[in-house]
Amino acid sequence: MRYSIIGTGGIGGYYGGRLAQAGNDVHFLLHSDYEYVKEHGLTVDSVNGDFYLPAPQVYREADELPLSDVVLVCLKTTNNHLIPELLKTAADAHTVVILIQNGIGVEEDVQGMLPGIQLVAGLAFICTAKAGPGHINHQCYGQINLGNYSCKDGALLSRIADDFTNAGIPAHIVEYKEARWKKAVWNMPFNGMTVALNTQTDLLLKNPATRQLIREQMMEIVGAARALGVNGVDEDFVEKMIAMTDKMTPYSPSMKLDYDFQRPMEIRYIYSRPLAIARAAGAPMHKLEMLEAELKFLGEYIK
């Protein structure tokens, strides 16, 4: 199968690299690293085994990408206005476009821009980052969950999950809404709170006041999910997320890295959209609303 990777950072570079290493036909869209990767290839340091692609198929312009069976969109959501332009040649009505992105409401908005496209949510459980030009560092986990938003070709989606799994990326097809809201249970408290208090996950859970606050924020999401009829987002899941985070090494979520490097934060999809959806469903998430306001204030000072 033919894959195109839009955005070859930590996620796109790792997943695309694994798929190429396993023998799939993978095409990478690159921006600043194009020249480097063209000349030196793509190096991946991974807890699951390092590997090197000497001559990956790389492109500088989106309209050079070939029509593909699958497109992995691995952009920050702050660039989502570019998606129609970036998918112009790579995707048609038969392509499955997987948005490996944070937040809630992404598929709805992309579908609004591209009504004819088949969309799948990609929920990545992975620690991976670009270490340098053409150099990806994959530190932990790696699983991807696929939530079907508007893909009519179930057989193709199953083949994609198999390709991932055969490439060493555990992949599961999950219920779309459940997957997005479950991810929000971790993402909404930790992304923003590490920015608001300039800290990492471990210290938030060490202080009794913020540990309690994180739990209350997670319970706000449980309340919203209940009002929305989303399954699987309950108090047990909250306790599981806290226990999991307790075991993690001190961690800076993506929004904390964005803020520290003065890049735009993904406030719209990690906060504004789910907060508005919850409020409209009669289950406002008060503490997370306050966090959104604090992030908007802090974000104003990013150059």
Next chain:
Amino acid sequence: MRYSIIGTGGIGGYYGGRLAQAGNDVHFLLHSDYEYVKEHGLTVDSVNGDFYLPAPQVYREADELPLSDVVLVCLKTTNNHLIPELLKTAADAHTVVILIQNGIGVEEDVQGMLPGIQLVAGLAFICTAKAGPGHINHQCYGQINLGNYSCKDGALLSRIADDFTNAGIPAHIVEYKEARWKKAVWNMPFNGMTVALNTQTDLLLKNPATRQLIREQMMEIVGAARALGVNGVDEDFVEKMIAMTDKMTPYSPSMKLDYDFQRPMEIRYIYSRPLAIARAAGAPMHKLEMLEAELKFLGEYIK
């Protein structure tokens, strides 16, 4: 009348100084500045006219203070555990003790330590600070509201208000609970939010997201006051507080100054006590609870 001033900082120095300047018998308890003021007197720079007291009656130890008609307690509430010791000789059952302090629950706790004492809440509307040893800088406003908590001698309380007014300090006797909760409408949002976002009042009101948040936090207090049957704390008052703050020069509330100078913050009486009272009354203040948690986190790192 004889006045003792416990804590000769910005507030105690200014109010005590004005009362002494007007001819009252005023006794100042001093700590680090005792030697300096003993030798050089007390200098007050004030928008209402500068003045100088060449030989104020000063004391280094609380048990040297004479029994007084009125004691003004001008300490940070973080030192309130010292109050029984500090009032030992200055106050008896006939003395009116005025707690010029921030927050809610102060009188209840001090009364618990000293059941025999007559307590009045002092709500100071003033910008004043210690500029150096024996040197007070009074920048704006100056009014004091007196809320009767347990003073049985109404005539004495009226005389005190008259003494203040005659000394150039506009003073009004107000309803205790209304006064404390009204002050909370401004204090709770602005003290903590300037710390949490490392900013000043003007920028909080300039950003649309935090302007809205400040209003919502104030409305949480309106909800709590309603549940508690406290009068005068309504939406109109909220709009008045926001309009007033819009007109102020950029301002750092006392908690922001405490945090910047790495002094303990008055979290207990500005947040924890009113939050617990509101929650017990069935009107939890969600966003202000989150602010309390953030302040407890930040306060942990004060040496």
